[in-house]
Amino acid sequence: MIPSSAITDREREIFLRKLDATARAKDGLIISTWEWNFIAHFFYSSRPSLWFTEPRRVAADKMRMRYGAEPEIGMPFPPAPARPANLPEADADGCQFVMREDGRQQPCNAPAAMVRQNGFRYCAAHAEAVQRDLQRRGKTMILSPI
Incomplete structure (x- = not known):
């Protein structure tokens, strides 16, 4: 499941590039070996625009949820849209508290x-x-x- 469909593949690409630069920097973010390999496969792709499949989108979105709010990256994950409350109506002359x-x-x-x-x-x-x-x-x- 993709956490948010509001994120485009271009935004995922920008995030992966920022994450890579931040992780390579001295005293940068520490990411797992799997995440290093994921980013490396993205950079070795001959067509990055076609690289994102549904499972890769999910993985990139989960990484963005984990690292996107870091100050070096500055790409927080957008919040889910709020749903209206499903409350019963009060009587016409009753307390609405x-x-x-x-x-x-x-x-x-x-x-x-x-x-x-x-x-x-x-x-x-x-x-x-x-x-x-x-x-x-x-x-x-x-x-x-x-």
Whole structure:
């Protein structure tokens, strides 16, 4: 499995060249014998643009995950795209504060007593708890009664 399809073969080639230069430098990165051989096979290829097959892409991506964030290389692996939360909807007049119940996150759904400026609703207990937590951090939130 390729960790990220957002990386192109050209970016993999640039990464392998940077990794090779960094590993050859005095006090450079220490890489395994297998990784040395992998890079050497890439450089001995007569057509580097056609060298990347699916297994080689996976190996290069794993090496990039391991070494890409090193300051000498400066090519961190892009994060995976975030997936939206799969939460059930709160009642139309219920508290939208999300809490863990039976191992799953669900909205409180108690009758709402306060509302934020953006329309997010809180019951009295959760409004008080959120205000208390924000005050500890030195922040404030404006709540209006419903």
